[in-house]
Amino acid sequence: MIFQINLKKLMKNHHHMFQLNVDFYSQNRSVVIFGPSGSGKTTLLKIIAGLNSPDCGLIKIDNKIFFDQKRKINLAPQERKLAYLFQGYSLFPHLTVKQNISFSLVKGIFNPRVSQDFAIVKDWMNRLEILSYAEYYPYQLSGGQQQRVALARALVAQPDLLLLDEPFSMLDSRLRRKLRYEIRDIQQRLQCLMMVISHDDEDVECFGEDILHLGKNSNY
Numbered sequence: 435m436i437f438q439i440n441l442k443k444l445m446k447n448h449h450h451m452f453q454l455n456v457d458f459y460s461q462n463r464s465v466v467i468f469g470p471s472g473s474g475k476t477t478l479l480k481i482i483a484g485l486n487s488p489d490c491g492l493i494k495i496d497n498k499i500f501f502d503q504k505r506k507i508n509l510a511p512q513e514r515k516l517a518y519l520f521q522g523y524s525l526f527p528h529l530t531v532k533q534n535i536s537f538s539l540v541k542g543i544f545n546p547r548v549s550q551d552f553a554i555v556k557d558w559m560n561r562l563e564i565l566s567y568a569e570y571y572p573y574q575l576s577g578g579q580q581q582r583v584a585l586a587r588a589l590v591a592q593p594d595l596l597l598l599d600e601p602f603s604m605l606d607s608r609l610r611r612k613l614r615y616e617i618r619d620i621q622q623r624l625q626c627l628m629m630v631i632s633h634d635d636e637d638v639e640c641f642g643e644d645i646l647h648l649g650k651n652s653n654y
């Protein structure tokens with residue numbers, strides 16, 4: 435089994451409680467997470483990334499245990515060999531486009547190698563049509579350009595698992611179509627696993643070897 439995800443997580447604040455319940459098993463390498471707004475899609479992706487912990491359960495992906503409450507295993511995000519793109523992008527404001535993307539390769543914003551020229555960074559800037567913005571800072575970019583920088587940063591890391599939260603939401607239909615197939619192609623070449631949150635039927639068709647449906651019935 436490639437994806438084994440069985441977990442519960444209670445989220446609460448003063449006004450609101452939300453219970454995420456997931457029981458999902460799949461032999462496929464690419465999964466689309468589908469469900470209405472507020473059903474827990476982003477929460478689930480953050481839990482898989484290790485940015486948030488479930489209350490109980492097991493997360494085992496490609497035979498690697500990310501989380502097992504019974505055995506008290508909870509791998510740190512950097513031990514999971516994954517890359518993610520979340521909404522909001524979190525680009526480093528004081529690094530250029532090229533430096534933001536290179537960050538995946540060298541780590542540490544004060545690392546002088548972040549300014550080095552890497553062929554793979556140039557290649558992805560070219561494919562994502564942001565090469566001419568290489569020396570721009572994030573505040574000088576449109577939302578769609580920032581989204582492509584964040585996508586390039588995730589892709590150059592060549593992760594074992596790629597987590598994408600609505601990766602094309604800011605892009606026009608031509609770019610969506612192009613990037614969908616670029617990502618599908620690299621996923622198959624690198625043999626990496628992928629989980630994508632999307633509301634777009636064409637994403638489901640392209641990436642959804644399997645679909646993880648989240649319902650709306652877990653809000654209180």
Ligand SMILES: Nc1ncnc2c1ncn2[C@@H]1O[C@H](COP(=O)(O)OP(=O)(O)OP(=O)(O)O)[C@@H](O)[C@H]1O
Nearest residue numbers: 445446447452470471472473474475476477478653
């Ligand atoms: N830090 C938090 N504290 C309390 N509740 C939270 C917290 N973060 C998220 N929630 C709640 O968890 C539920 C799921 O949120 P989440 O962002 O995972 O949904 P989603 O399916 O990704 O939604 P969307 O499609 O609108 O992005 C929501 O009801 C939200 O209010």
